[in-house]
Amino acid sequence: MKYVVTSVWNNPAALDWEKMRQNMAQFKDNPHIAEAHWYEIDETTHGSVVTYHSKEAYETNLATQKEYRAQSVKERSVQMLHEAHGECHSELSSL
Secondary structure, X not given: OOEEEEEEEEOOOOOOHHHHHHHHHOOOOOOOEEEEEEEEEEOOEEEEEEEEOOHHHXXXXXXXXXXXXXXXXXXXXXXXXXXXXXXXXXXXXXO
8 A cells, every 4th residue: 555745844944946856866676665746835845746656655755754854954954844644545547
C-alpha cells in the first residue's frame, strides 16, 4: 500500500522555482519515492506531496529525509509549518 507525506514550508524569501526544481532533481533516483510534487501556496510558502511505494519504503527513507530537511533548514532557513502522513487507502488517476 502506498504511503503519502504532505508538508507545508515557509521560506524567508520569494521562492526560486528553478532552484527548487534543481533541489528536487537529487531525489530522481531514490528507489523509495514513487512521486513527489512541490507546489506554490504563496510567494514564500510551498507545499509538498510525496508518495512512497509503501510504509516500509517511507521508513527506510526516513533517515535520508531527515538529513535533507536538516540541511534545508540550515542552508535556506526554511521552516516546516505542517506535516501529515499515512497509508493511501483510495487513489484516483486519469492515466
